[in-house]
Amino acid sequence: MRNCIPKLGLILISTSGNDLLKLVGKRLFYTLRIEALLFEPYSINELVEIMKSRLKEAFGKNIADELALFEIASFVKSTSQNVRHAFSIIQDAIEVSDENKVTVEVVRKAIEKQMKLAR
Known part of the structure; x- marks a missing residue:
């Protein structure tokens, strides 16, 4: 039985x-019989590659400067370490951008916007 x-x-x-x-x-x-699976945080290069890949998939072309992606990755790595946060910044950057091109200047404005909202 x-x-x-x-x-x-x-x-x-x-x-x-x-x-x-x-x-x-x-x-x-x-x-419990514990079996732990630990997932290490993404590196800056991994974050950049993930963002590149997803943006290419979503837009069919490169809409972000590589330096802009590194700016986002550096910020995310030093704060939340969450890839979703990176995409939230990209979304804000696209909204801030005049020509749908994500540049370092646009990313800085998007990060500023998010930091003001977080306060």
């Missing part, structure tokens, strides 16, 4: 940087 009971699994995902023990409590933690 016991063979009929399916094995269940539990996946816990944390992006808070807190220790899993603190999140679930000692009692539950020690009853």
Whole structure:
């Protein structure tokens, strides 16, 4: 009869940087068979490549200067380390841009805009 009971699994995902023990409590933690998968933050070059690829896919052409993408990647790496944040900045930069070309100047304006909203 016991063979009929399916094995269940539990996946816990944390992006808070807190220790899993603190999140679930000692009692539950020690009853789990933990297998941790750690994902390292993207490097600046990886962020740039991801942005290039997605922009090419979305627009069919290069709409951003490489220096502008490095500016975004540097900012994101030093703040949130979240690739979604990079795309949020690109979206704001496209809105700020007069000619749908993302330049370093346009990126700086978009970052300023986001920093003002965050305050």
